[in-house]
Amino acid sequence: MPVLRQYSLPYCTLILEGLTSQPAAMDALDRPTLDILVRFECHLLNQTFALRGGKDLLEAMLAVTGDSVQTWLSGVQHRHHKLADADAAEVTLMPVDANTFKLTVPPSLLLAPPTAAEATLSDTGALEMQLPLVQVFDLVEALDQLVADRQTLPSIEWQPQPLSRRQAVAGESVLKQTGSAFVGIGSLATAAALLFMVPVPPRPIPSPTPVETTVPGVTPGVTPGAIPSPIPSPNGQNLPNSTPTVPTAP
Amino acid sequence: MPVESPIESSPPLALANLPDQELPGEGCPRRTCWEIDLLLIALEALDLDGAEAMLMACQELQLQSVIPHRVLLWRLRCTNPFRRQSYREPLSLEQAKALVTIACHLARRQTATIRQLLLVYDQLRAQQLPPESQISLGDYLERFRRHFRSRMNLKRSALVVYATNEQLNELALHLLGQLLFCTGTAGSQRIWASLFDGEVI
Numbered sequence: 001m002p003v004l005r006q007y008s009l010p011y012c013t014l015i016l017e018g019l020t021s022q023p024a025a026m027d028a029l030d031r032p033t034l035d036i037l038v039r040f041e042c043h044l045l046n047q048t049f050a051l052r053g054g055k056d057l058l059e060a061m062l063a064v065t066g067d068s069v070q071t072w073l074s075g076v077q078h079r080h081h082k083l084a085d086a087d088a089a090e091v092t093l094m095p096v097d098a099n100t101f102k103l104t105v106p107p108s109l110l111l112a113p114p115t116a117a118e119a120t121l122s123d124t125g126a127l128e129m130q131l132p133l134v135q136v137f138d139l140v141e142a143l144d145q146l147v148a149d150r151q152t153l154p155s156i157e158w159q160p161q162p163l164s165r166r167q168a169v170a171g172e173s174v175l176k177q178t179g180s181a182f183v184g185i186g187s188l189a190t191a192a193a194l195l196f197m198v199p200v201p202p203r204p205i206p207s208p209t210p211v212e213t214t215v216p217g218v219t220p221g222v223t224p225g226a227i228p229s230p231i232p233s234p235n236g237q238n239l240p241n242s243t244p245t246v247p248t249a250p
Numbered sequence: 251m252p253v254e255s256p257i258e259s260s261p262p263l264a265l266a267n268l269p270d271q272e273l274p275g276e277g278c279p280r281r282t283c284w285e286i287d288l289l290l291i292a293l294e295a296l297d298l299d300g301a302e303a304m305l306m307a308c309q310e311l312q313l314q315s316v317i318p319h320r321v322l323l324w325r326l327r328c329t330n331p332f333r334r335q336s337y338r339e340p341l342s343l344e345q346a347k348a349l350v351t352i353a354c355h356l357a358r359r360q361t362a363t364i365r366q367l368l369l370v371y372d373q374l375r376a377q378q379l380p381p382e383s384q385i386s387l388g389d390y391l392e393r394f395r396r397h398f399r400s401r402m403n404l405k406r407s408a409l410v411v412y413a414t415n416e417q418l419n420e421l422a423l424h425l426l427g428q429l430l431f432c433t434g435t436a437g438s439q440r441i442w443a444s445l446f447d448g449e450v451i
């Protein structure tokens with residue numbers, strides 16, 4: 001007897017059909033465990049095409065929604081996603097702008113791939129859908145409820161893990177990271193340019209030193225006929241033309 | 251004869267679903283403190299009584315052993331290095347878990363409001379109208395800008411990118427989306443993991 005599960009949110013409904021490994025003779029009120037997934041459907045409101053596939057599609061959706069949402073939340077991208085080109089055989093969920101995501105599903109994961117008349121297709125034939133943020137949340141929440149339901153595919157487990165330093169690529173652009181350094185260098189350069197324009201103070205020209213010549217009857221350094229200026233005494237006495245020195249306290 | 255044995259204090263049950271992270275240094279990284287504070291500021295912008303609601307949530311979630319009073323709650327938020335008054339003491343993992351749990355608890359109460367604001371924003375964008383065109387969304391953005399400018403040290407070069415109203419609006423709307431994911435079944439785990447992206451060993 002097939003087992004059906006449905007997880008409904010306003011913008012997304014997941015339907016799972018599968019088989020149980022439990023014996024048939026069980027209480028009718030017991031909720032059977034869905035152990036084997038036969039069909040998985042994802043209905044997104046306002047989208048022209050419903051996603052129908054198997055366990056591969058479900059597991060791909062779980063993986064991509066987990067990684068993409070975590071990248072959007074933190075702004076830190078996985079290094080593997082940065083370097084590798086988008087694989088046409090993988091489900092991708094990429095932010096288009098602040099509030100919109102693009103979901104891409106390859107036809108290989110769909111039971112009945114859509115035609116160009118039924119849905120928007122990429123160059124590689126993958127199905128493309130533009131999802132608003134609220135719809136992405138509903139999709140993620142429906143998948144989380146599925147994972148949390150231990151009676152639906154109990155083998156599927158998912159626990160968000162932060163990216164390690166080696167796995168992560170800085171989410172900020174190089175410009176943002178080095179912005180403060182550029183501001184500092186720019187201000188230093190501006191200050192240097194302004195100081196360069198300040199004129200250099202003129203260098204004082206030293207007065208020429210008098211040439212000492214020995215003339216009989218004239219004291220060296222004294223102009224003949226000039227009155228010699230008094231030399232201050234070492235004991236600090238007030239003398240004309242001398243500044244009195246104040247003895248400092250010991 | 252009763253034997254007195256010391257009862258080991260167990261961590262609060264509300265924090266049990268958030269795993270410990272292997273960090274290189276003591277306490278949480280700067281980015282983690284910054285983002286937690288921003289989430290709480292966004293919640294205060296959504297709910298006028300947000301600050302009191304955080305204290306009530308501490309009691310409801312039995313987190314008094316981690317955050318016993320409002321002063322410590324304020325000090326923990328001031329570990330955000332970009333605040334005007336910022337404290338250098340590290341934010342411990344247990345304290346960070348408590349703040350994230352409180353944020354998710356309060357976000358779930360505001361689920362309908364958050365969804366409505368985001369749907370309104372989508373409609374305004376489709377009509378090429380500014381987000382302030384709608385009263386509720388405009389009020390949220392205006393309160394967020396006011397809280398941000400009054401609490402952050404705007405002289406920091408890293409905050410130059412939030413100088414204009416448009417840039418702060420963009421930040422506020424991104425935080426609204428983050429709060430939406432906080433309301434989910436695994437919301438607290440998702441937010442908790444994203445806070446340490448690129449920081450763990």
